[in-house]
Amino acid sequence: MSSDRVGDIRSVLEFYEAMGIDRIPVTLVEAKSSARAPQRQRQDAADAALTTDEKRERLAALREEIGDCARCKLSERRTKIVYGDGDPGARIMFIGEGPGKEEDLQGLPFVGDAGMLLTRLIEKMGLGRSDVYIANIVKCRPPLNRDPEDDEIATCRGFVERQASIIRPEVIVTLGRIALQTLLDNPKLRITAARGKFYDYKGIPLMPTFHPAYLLRNPGDKWKTWADAQKVMERIGMK
Ligand code: SF4
Incomplete structure (x- = not known):
């Protein structure tokens, strides 16, 4: 390894230490085995030390980047892109699979009947919707609420991963099979066995x-x- 590279690594570590961060994101130490681009890894490292206002700005910039997206076929029948909603400084981020009918109309995640149930869960945890951040794996409604298809997930997932990198919550809660399998890159995971x-x-x-x-x-x-929510609360010292 060149002395320049060693110097770069040292300055990054010193930056983390100065910010009071005592652990390094996995993306930094996995550089050789990861297929992710070096530029993206540098971006993740920079995201790790953002203030809430900076997170808000970066989330807004990402929304602009998405624009009136037509990168996949889900754009053809959507009404509104459902980007995500909540506190950019949230300690907990909920990630579902995709918008439903009501979400598609309003442009907000989890606002239908399922959303009301999620809201009740969040409130039972002693929080409000504005205290957490909620997003989905795909940002446009799959027709007739079918599961998002592999090519749609592959095209859109980078956006929610970028949101998670910017927010960097203390815990991510995945809602359902698709979000679980996508974020952990494991199509064999089953929600009944994996939950909890x-x-x-x-x-x-x-x-x-x-x-x-x-x-x-x-x-x-x-x-x-x-029971799963209570484990989350315990993990971040809420109970
Ligand atoms: S689902 Fe994602 S990638 Fe597809 S059109 Fe909507 S925002 Fe773009």
Whole structure:
């Protein structure tokens, strides 16, 4: 390794130390094995030390970058792009799979019946919707609420990953199978087996739980999601 490179690494470490950050994002130490571009890794490292106002600005800039997106076929039948909503400085970020009918009309995530259930969960945790951040893997409604397809997920997922990198919450809660499998890059994961345990997403603890739409159909499983939420609260010292 050249002395310039060693110097670069030293200055990054000194920067982290000066910011009071005592651990390094996985993306920095995985540089050789990661397929992600070096430019993106530098961006993640820079995102790790942002103030809430800077996070707000970067989220707004990312929204501008998305624009009137037609990068995938979900653009053809959507009404509004559902970017994400909440506190840029949130300690908890919820990530679902995609907008439904009501979300598509309003341009806001989780505002239909499933959204009301999610709101009740958040309030039961002692928070409000404005205290957390909520987004989806794809930002446009799949027709007839079908699952997003692989090519749509592959095209759109970079946006929510960028949002997570900017917000850098203390915990990410994935809602349902698609968000879990996408963020952990593992199509074999099953929500019933995976829920209730913490996983690692680029240095951020990730707790999978059921999608609220599933809980509307299977109310007997609501206690399991509450148990998962309590683990999240314990993890970040809320109880
Ligand atoms: S789902 Fe994502 S990639 Fe596809 S059109 Fe909407 S914003 Fe663009």
